Amino acid sequence: MASEVIYKNIDNACETAEEFTRVFYKQLDNSRHLTSKLYLDTGLLVWNGNGINGNEKIQKFLMDLPASNHVLKTLDAQHIKDNLVSNKLTYLIQACGDVTYNNDQVKTPFQQTFLVVAIEGKWKIASDCFRLQVPYSN
Amino acid sequence: IGFDVSDEVSLPPNKQWFLIDQGGQTLVRDFLTQYFAIYDSDSRQPLLEAYDETAMLSMASTYLTGDMRNAPENKLNAYISKSRNIMRITERESRRRYLKIGKLQVVSFLSDLPKTKHDLLGFAVDLPVFTPGMIVLTMNGVFRETNVNGNPTRAFHRTFVIVPNSNGGFSITNDMLFVTNTTREQESKAFSSGTPDQPIVPQPAQVVQAPVVPTPQP
Numbered sequence: 001m002a003s004e005v006i007y008k009n010i011d012n013a014c015e016t017a018e019e020f021t022r023v024f025y026k027q028l029d030n031s032r033h034l035t036s037k038l039y040l041d042t043g044l045l046v047w048n049g050n051g052i053n054g055n056e057k058i059q060k061f062l063m064d065l066p067a068s069n070h071v072l073k074t075l076d077a078q079h080i081k082d083n084l085v086s087n088k089l090t091y092l093i094q095a096c097g098d099v100t101y102n103n104d105q106v107k108t109p110f111q112q113t114f115l116v117v118a119i120e121g122k123w124k125i126a127s128d129c130f131r132l133q134v135p136y137s138n
Numbered sequence: 139i140g141f142d143v144s145d146e147v148s149l150p151p152n153k154q155w156f157l158i159d160q161g162g163q164t165l166v167r168d169f170l171t172q173y174f175a176i177y178d179s180d181s182r183q184p185l186l187e188a189y190d191e192t193a194m195l196s197m198a199s200t201y202l203t204g205d206m207r208n209a210p211e212n213k214l215n216a217y218i219s220k221s222r223n224i225m226r227i228t229e230r231e232s233r234r235r236y237l238k239i240g241k242l243q244v245v246s247f248l249s250d251l252p253k254t255k256h257d258l259l260g261f262a263v264d265l266p267v268f269t270p271g272m273i274v275l276t277m278n279g280v281f282r283e284t285n286v287n288g289n290p291t292r293a294f295h296r297t298f299v300i301v302p303n304s305n306g307g308f309s310i311t312n313d314m315l316f317v318t319n320t321t322r323e324q325e326s327k328a329f330s331s332g333t334p335d336q337p338i339v340p341q342p343a344q345v346v347q348a349p350v351v352p353t354p355q356p
């Protein structure tokens with residue numbers, strides 16, 4: 001039944017989001033040299049409006065950021081009906097929480113949205129938009 | 139004797155807009171202008187036309203960590219009671235229920251949220267996907283609640299997935315929203331550039347070449 005397929009997609013999107021964010025933030029905070037493996041070869045990171053294309057450049061960009069600690073407070077996920085990559089499952093994941101850099105005491109709220117696609121049995125990030133919750137107009 | 143390590147936190151400078159494709163600039167500006175003109179009006183019902191028949195929407199909401207402001211206008215009850223935070227909502231049945239599916243459900247949900255005025259000039263906008271088959275648009279910003287005592291400001295993060303429709307236009311298929319309180323810094327700068335009717339793209343908006351993923355060939 002169609003509705004059962006929809007339910008399965010809803011459940012799977014949520015459970016994938018839980019597993020994905022557990023892995024992603026653990027790597028980003030503790031083993032950042034491995035993080036780019038989570039991105040597609042042609043993946044895109046948009047970090048506070050700075051666009052970085054391709055997982056090699058993403059790796060270098062991430063290595064240059066100060067040490068971080070991310071604590072998630074909310075998580076949400078949806079499936080995308082029209083696939084981003086033909087015939088590949090695509091999920092939209094929104095993760096929000098606080099980040100501290102260099103063991104500083106200042107907690108800055110952040111919001112991050114991922115598009116992940118299933119490629120050969122692995123979830124890969126097609127795009128990752130990260131924004132700190134700060135004013136952006138000049 | 140200490141170690142020669144810098145404990146200063148230096149982060150790359152922020153940019154207000156990111157566009158994967160400069161060609162998307164007009165469409166994004168027009169879309170945001172039109173969408174939020176309706177969203178901020180007396181009735182959000184006309185948004186029915188913006189959503190796909192099977193569109194889905196969910197919203198998550200939380201308070202800022204360590205926020206000591208206790209005034210009634212800082213309460214987020216209007217959002218938190220509807221929040222689909224799957225860290226807290228763990229049962230499958232509930233996760234399904236909090237996800238709104240179909241444009242009637244979506245617009246009915248949006249219509250029940252507090253009335254707003256968005257600070258379009260203050261939007262940070264990211265366009266990570268811009269292909270003939272799909273557009274993904276993410277924004278961060280602040281809005282003011284217009285029908286609540288004290289007109290509190292709120293911070294939001296929102297993502298739209300937009301696809302071409304059969305009428306030659308575009309429809310939203312996914313809408314994912316996050317709402318929280320504004321930080322003091324955001325509050326002090328909210329609407330500081332006035333309240334024009336459309337967002338202004340700072341020049342030059344950053345452009346990066348190469349598509350995110352290969353566009354499927356028909």
